[in-house]
Amino acid sequence: MPQDILFISDLHLSLDKPEITRRFIHFLENRAPQASALYILGDLFDAWIGDDDFTPPNGAIRKHLKQLTDSGTRVYLQLGNRDFLLGQRFSQDTGVVLLGDYTVIDLFGTPTLLTHGDLLCTDDIPYQTFRTQSRTLEWQQNVLSKPLLVRLLAARWYRLRSFFHKRKKSQDIMDVNQDTVIDTLQKYGCFRLIHGHTHRPAIHNLTIDGQPAQRFVLAAWHKQAGDALSWNQDTYQREVI
Numbered sequence: 001m002p003q004d005i006l007f008i009s010d011l012h013l014s015l016d017k018p019e020i021t022r023r024f025i026h027f028l029e030n031r032a033p034q035a036s037a038l039y040i041l042g043d044l045f046d047a048w049i050g051d052d053d054f055t056p057p058n059g060a061i062r063k064h065l066k067q068l069t070d071s072g073t074r075v076y077l078q079l080g081n082r083d084f085l086l087g088q089r090f091s092q093d094t095g096v097v098l099l100g101d102y103t104v105i106d107l108f109g110t111p112t113l114l115t116h117g118d119l120l121c122t123d124d125i126p127y128q129t130f131r132t133q134s135r136t137l138e139w140q141q142n143v144l145s146k147p148l149l150v151r152l153l154a155a156r157w158y159r160l161r162s163f164f165h166k167r168k169k170s171q172d173i174m175d176v177n178q179d180t181v182i183d184t185l186q187k188y189g190c191f192r193l194i195h196g197h198t199h200r201p202a203i204h205n206l207t208i209d210g211q212p213a214q215r216f217v218l219a220a221w222h223k224q225a226g227d228a229l230s231w232n233q234d235t236y237q238r239e240v241i
């Protein structure tokens with residue numbers, strides 16, 4: 001079987017949703033080993049409060065990712081808006097390679113831009129302000145220096161608050177800004193973009209500098225059954241997990 005490349009995002013793994021953890025472990029054991037590479041484009045975890053947190057399901061996920069990378073499938077991970085505190089220790093424990101917010105890969109001969117997707121939602125100004133602030137070393141050191149129990153409680157509170165907050169925001173500002181998409185593709189010299197975050201799986205056709213371009217939006221696992229985008233030399237397809 002020719003080896004393919006898989007893309008997934010927005011699993012939002014958490015203790016509250018054990019069926020998604022089970023499905024992901026099944027995917028890591030049965031589907032992912034057939035691929036040469038697996039790209040996880042952010043929000044693998046619904047919350048990440050530091051690499052020293054081994055509360056379930058983090059330990060099991062680490063173990064299965066490590067088994068996969070040991071078996072020869074390369075695994076790459078971008079950080080999402082929920083798990084951006086994930087760091088080098090997690091990477092060392094699992095063999096997973098952390099990627100930058102924007103990464104261009106050569107996908108069977110076509111330069112392809114990968115990103116979580118939150119940076120493209122430029123209409124949500126309060127979020128972008130928080131994002132900038134929370135990516136500073138000072139902010140992160142301040143959070144990570146708190147005792148684990150304090151961080152666990154704060155994460156619970158933050159998730160609850162974000163749940164109510166999100167319901168008030170309009171659907172439009174939660175989606176990507178089209179101008180930002182085009183500017184970003186032009187900046188990176190790509191005509192293909194793969195991202196997640198918006199939980200609106202689709203394949204959008206657009207035109208950049210008179211050339212056709214495509215934007216692939218990955219599905220969230222907590223809404224749908226969970227799916228992966230797979231590519232090989234000839235074609236791509238969505239696979240239900």
Ligand SMILES: [Mn+2]
Nearest residue numbers: 043080081197
């Ligand atoms: Mn997200």
